[in-house]
Amino acid sequence: MSRFPETNAVQRLIDTLSLSDQVRHYLLDALTSGRLRPGDRINEAELARTLGISRNPVREAVSGLAQRGFLVSAPRRGHFLRRFTPQDVDDVFSFRICVESFAIRQALPRMRQPDHDDLARLVERMIAAARAGRLAELHQADMALHRRICELSGNRQTLRAHEGIDTEVQMLIAYVDLEREPPLQSALAHLPIVEALASGDVERSVAAMQHHLETTWAFVHRMYGRSGRGEPLVDAGDASPSQVRRTRG
Amino acid sequence: MSRFPETNAVQRLIDTLSLSDQVRHYLLDALTSGRLRPGDRINEAELARTLGISRNPVREAVSGLAQRGFLVSAPRRGHFLRRFTPQDVDDVFSFRICVESFAIRQALPRMRQPDHDDLARLVERMIAAARAGRLAELHQADMALHRRICELSGNRQTLRAHEGIDTEVQMLIAYVDLEREPPLQSALAHLPIVEALASGDVERSVAAMQHHLETTWAFVHRMYGRSGRGEPLVDAGDASPSQVRRTRG
DNA sequence: AAACTGTCCACTGTCTGCAGTTTATGTTTT
DNA sequence: AAAACATAAACTGCAGACAGTGGACAGTTT
Structure with a gap:
């Protein structure tokens, strides 16, 4: 051919x-x-x-x-x-913790030195970008790191699920002037994860990842908590309050 | 209106x-x-x-x-x-365990008596269907039970992920004359899960679910293990060996 | 003044048609 | 007879067009 x-x-x-x-x-x-x-x-x-x-x-x-x-x-x-409610934030992030923890459990036993080096380089890139104030690059490397871990798990279902979650997260934070973690802090927050992975300690790695994601979760949650304590900002699709339905499989 | x-x-x-x-x-x-x-x-x-x-x-x-x-x-x-490889089976089922375990963790604290009754009724239906040899109904109630647990978690991401997994599982077992668990055994296998849930013990419930899913996994895996130990039956899309690509987001 | 009815406009859901590729078929060449 | 080639059929990707529905607005009625 x-x-x-x-x-x-x-x-x-x-x-x-x-x-x-x-x-x-x-x-x-x-x-x-x-x-x-x-x-x-x-x-x-x-x-x-x-x-x-x-x-x-x-x-x-x-x-x-x-x-x-x-x-x-x-x-x-x-x-x-879609419109997003505080519950959407919680759903996405709690599920994200579930998925990325699982990714670590499957990835770590399969990882070799070059893989660890890969992750280390990504974190270095994040730190450099944060120091230089290149927020876009920071953000990009951040996503790449999380995605890479899911890739390393070798589980296509995990990777696919992560893609969906990733998109949702980006949508969640895209239109709010997010009260973000300070850039450098955000970059440094990934160090413990990569280090734990390098040490080969699964539980420590998972814990580090969970801690990091919970921090991010808290920042995002704060934004959505503001305009109404738990009440839906607007429920999905106010355009037609009663019968908007999500296209389902 | x-x-x-x-x-x-x-x-x-x-x-x-x-x-x-x-x-x-x-x-x-x-x-x-x-x-x-x-x-x-x-x-x-x-x-x-x-x-x-x-x-x-x-x-x-x-x-x-x-x-x-x-x-x-x-x-x-x-x-x-799609064509499926043994690895696809492993990916789907390991991820399924991850998701449904998480669903239980989120669902159990939210469940009230009527919810437990719901699940119990579903298991009863499964057992009755199994005894009567109505395999289609057994299968349907089986899926409904797993789905219901994901619904009860209240987490839309979890439910959505489960829908995808569910479809994949059905595709996996649809075209093979699956060496299935005996119907009654399959129905009874759900009892420990529902009972554990009723007792309010999260870890026991999760363990019961994992055990059940691992059993199913083993049955499906056996089918795919046959035609080549680990080798792809056929990799996705032999129609065009080199450049079939999955449409991605 | 508020509610109702009728008309107009914009947009979605669907259909038909066409161009360019890929696949299948048949023919020629070695 | 097998392989290479040429021709024909089939299918995908896209464009343009039409019908029907929902929403906005104005006019009318109570």
């Missing part, structure tokens, strides 16, 4: 071309970057016009994101970015 | 109308029932003709299922039902 050695790489690039895929990434970026805010409606026709394409690829992307729970859809009315 | 009490039910029926949704359910059923077998191709046009609709709703459904990982897509070549 492929006579040219570089065909695979080229092929992959070409594959990425599918318009639906591009739209999906475009939308995911809009969601996680805060350009799209909770409750916002997604206008298929307008988006298609903006991107200079037809509505079909747009619909496929949007429909997929709805199936995955990142958008809520109201039949015949459109798709909306 | 609604003066008529049954309006909600009616509304739900009307909402269900979307063709994409219907196709999605149709396909999910085909996947989990074994009517579609791993490696099988999904022919959009043919499916559309069969259902008497156009290709658009079909594409939306298929695309969504691919994004959720239930299908693999090969650009310009089509969508295929």
Whole structure:
């Protein structure tokens, strides 16, 4: 089939071309970057016009994101970015602790020196970025670290679940002016995890991870706790208070 | 708004109308029932003709299922039902143990007497179905029980994750003539879980659940272990050995 | 003034059609 | 006869168009 050695790489690039895929990434970026805010409606026709394409690829992307729970859809009315309640924060972070702890348990026995070095380098990058005030890079390395651990677990289910959680977390913090941990502190918070992993102590590693995630959780929770003690900021989709339903599998 | 009490039910029926949704359910059923077998191709046009609709709703459904990982897509070549390796079995079941254990931890403190009664009734139904040889009902109650526990956790992330796992498990066992646990034994295996929950002992409940899932895991694993010790039966999508890629978020 | 009814507009859900690829078939060449 | 090639069929990806529904607004009624 492929006579040219570089065909695979080229092929992959070409594959990425599918318009639906591009739209999906475009939308995911809009969601996680805060350009799209909770409750916002997604206008298929307008988006298609903006991107200079037809509505079909747009619909496929949007429909997929709805199936995955990142958008809520109201039949015949459109798709909306979810709204988040304090409970959503708790659900996401408690589940995240569950998943990433499990990832560590599966990853650690499989890790070799190069893997540990990898993680160490990521933390160094975080610290350097924090010192230099490059917040975007800090954030990026942060995500990469957590993701890497899930990859190292070798468990595709875990990795897949983490991807979903990761997206949710980014959506949660995207549109609030988050009262964040100080950058350097945030970067340093990952040191104990990587060190514990390097020592080979599973329980210590899990504990370190849990502690770190609980700290982050607390920061995010504080934001959502403000506008109403436990009461829903707005329940998913105020656009149609009674019958908005999440597209389910 | 609604003066008529049954309006909600009616509304739900009307909402269900979307063709994409219907196709999605149709396909999910085909996947989990074994009517579609791993490696099988999904022919959009043919499916559309069969259902008497156009290709658009079909594409939306298929695309969504691919994004959720239930299908693999090969650009310009089509969508295929995943193939499964022994590792997939291990990944799914180990992760399932992680998720359902977590569900119990969150659910138990929230459970009230009616909830315990609910679960007890489900187990009774399983036992009755097993004794009567109604395997379909047994299987259905089994799934309902596990799902109910995730619901009782009150954690939407957990429930969502469980839905994905549940689908994967059904796909895993759908097309193999599974060497199953004897029906009655399978039904009775759930008793310790529900009893432990009723006693309020979290650790005992978790242990019971883990034991049960490990037993099931072993049965499924045995099937996949046969055709090659650890070697992939076939890796995802032999249709295009080199460049099948999973549609990712 | 408040509630109700009817009309208009925007948008979703779906269909048909077309272009470019991939796969299958048949033919030629060695 | 097997392999390579050429041609035809089939399918995916995308575009454009249409019908039906929901929502907003204005006019009307009580």
